[in-house]
Amino acid sequence: MAVLLGEEGHRVTLLEQGAxxxxxxxxxxxxxxxxxxxxxxxxxxxxGELLERVLTRLGVYESLRLHPMGPCFDTYRAxxxxxxxxxxxxxxxxxxxxxxxxFPREGEAIRRFCAMVGGTxxxxxxxxxxxxxxxxxxxxxxxxxxxxxxxxxLTDDPRLRRVLxxxxxxxxxxxxxxxxxxxxxxxxxxxxxxxxxxxxxxxxAAAFGERLKRLGVTLRCGARVTALELSPAGAMxxxxxxxxxxxxxxxxxxxxxxxxxxxxxxxxxLSRGFVRRQRRMADSISANVVYGIxxxxxxxxxxxxxxxxxxxxxxxxxxxxxxxxxxxxPEGDPVGFSLIxxxxxxxxPSRTNASIDPRPDGxxxxxxxxxxxxxxxxxxxxxxxxGAFSLVEGATELTFRDYxxxxxxxxxxxxxxxxxxxxxxxxxxxxxxLSGQAVMAPGVLGAIMAAFITCGRMSGCGVTARIxx
Ligand SMILES: Cc1cc2nc3c(=O)[nH]c(=O)nc-3n(C[C@H](O)[C@H](O)[C@H](O)COP(=O)(O)OP(=O)(O)OC[C@H]3O[C@@H](n4cnc5c(N)ncnc54)[C@H](O)[C@@H]3O)c2cc1C
Numbered sequence: 001m002a003v004l005l006g007e008e009g010h011r012v013t014l015l016e017q018g019a020x021x022x023x024x025x026x027x028x029x030x031x032x033x034x035x036x037x038x039x040x041x042x043x044x045x046x047x048g049e050l051l052e053r054v055l056t057r058l059g060v061y062e063s064l065r066l067h068p069m070g071p072c073f074d075t076y077r078a079x080x081x082x083x084x085x086x087x088x089x090x091x092x093x094x095x096x097x098x099x100x101x102x103f104p105r106e107g108e109a110i111r112r113f114c115a116m117v118g119g120t121x122x123x124x125x126x127x128x129x130x131x132x133x134x135x136x137x138x139x140x141x142x143x144x145x146x147x148x149x150x151x152x153x154l155t156d157d158p159r160l161r162r163v164l165x166x167x168x169x170x171x172x173x174x175x176x177x178x179x180x181x182x183x184x185x186x187x188x189x190x191x192x193x194x195x196x197x198x199x200x201x202x203x204x205a206a207a208f209g210e211r212l213k214r215l216g217v218t219l220r221c222g223a224r225v226t227a228l229e230l231s232p233a234g235a236m237x238x239x240x241x242x243x244x245x246x247x248x249x250x251x252x253x254x255x256x257x258x259x260x261x262x263x264x265x266x267x268x269x270l271s272r273g274f275v276r277r278q279r280r281m282a283d284s285i286s287a288n289v290v291y292g293i294x295x296x297x298x299x300x301x302x303x304x305x306x307x308x309x310x311x312x313x314x315x316x317x318x319x320x321x322x323x324x325x326x327x328x329x330p331e332g333d334p335v336g337f338s339l340i341x342x343x344x345x346x347x348x349p350s351r352t353n354a355s356i357d358p359r360p361d362g363x364x365x366x367x368x369x370x371x372x373x374x375x376x377x378x379x380x381x382x383x384x385x386x387g388a389f390s391l392v393e394g395a396t397e398l399t400f401r402d403y404x405x406x407x408x409x410x411x412x413x414x415x416x417x418x419x420x421x422x423x424x425x426x427x428x429x430x431x432x433x434l435s436g437q438a439v440m441a442p443g444v445l446g447a448i449m450a451a452f453i454t455c456g457r458m459s460g461c462g463v464t465a466r467i468x469x
Contacts, residue, residue, distance in 0.1 A: 261434075308321055322377070
């Protein structure tokens, strides 16, 4: 967003509460090993594909080194049923083949599913950029049926339904709520291609940081916004920061969680409809995450993630799968890995007022217990891939809540459901807009698409030319 505005000659200041820009992407080091926090791989970043084109258009692609994941970028495994697994392979035909190998009797259903996904992405995503008002098309993305309803109609095999639902971890809305086309757009970007960034999310954040500096954008980290100031006529006038200072601005684009606006603007400034919608909207899943180091390297996770389904039955109950990925490196085998255990969502309600420093009594105990459970799971189910390993760090739902300032610790902002529509940049306040993955679509591609859409909305024109330029 800041790149697009900087390019248009606006005087832009980026305010970030964290110590670096894009802290979600930034990752961290332990024992000399780098761990990614908010980036494992990218869909549709191959030559000529959508993400590659937008990153090029934004002037950051040339600073990045992207490498393809392996031909099988994700493997689904039902941990309760040893030997039952399915490969997600790159490219529509290979993707179909991988699934048909696992479900030889379900060829027809798999072909229909892949045709639906392939017909949604990249076509629909590219169309969005070609429209003067892409929001109308975004509405079509959240039309029924839900993924769960679509799959029930597609196949009687509950195992296949779970395999086709598992990539819901990439957007964080459960299958019985997520619109099937929305799911298809996210899953379809990876079906097209899967790449990792050399140097991880930190390298991506650095590439954006350099580009912003070249454009003369002012970067202010450690700048926590606490309120927005409006003119007597109700238009954007400035922002107040936690250190007591203020920043003048007649236009403000919020990429933080949209519900924060309810605390930031004076009462009555937002329409009742907007407030009601924000209160009603649920967040995408949160998670506990553990980070570890494998003493002998991770050849089995080179270029491939494992999606581990802890469901032990073959019924229709939905269990969020766990996501095991290595911190990919171009030479040799990776050694660092993380396991994302999609959250139960129970921690935050029970610790609503928990502070970040100090953490409340009992927090470290429950964090250690959660890490212990994750370790036991890895030793029971992933010993072949990990060999000898030790866990070196952990993050909880509270970590995500506090470090991203997302009220429920959601990994990808709000939930996108067939019932709740929250994807518009408009707030009803003159000069105040929403953007980012928190409101529109998950992931790096979702956040960048959101930037183009918000930018188009602000200047009242289409966005195609912005990409083509
Ligand atoms: C565990 C995890 C794994 C992920 N894996 C992938 C992946 O493999 N591939 C992929 O494409 N994407 C992935 N993502 C998503 C990806 O990280 C995001 O799409 C990306 O960070 C861009 O998001 P954004 O800029 O819209 O939002 P954010 O990165 O959340 O930016 C919003 C910013 O607002 C700041 N903020 C909040 N409140 C305030 C305030 N009061 N004042 C000032 N600043 C404030 C926050 O600190 C934050 O930096 C993952 C995310 C998570 C959490």
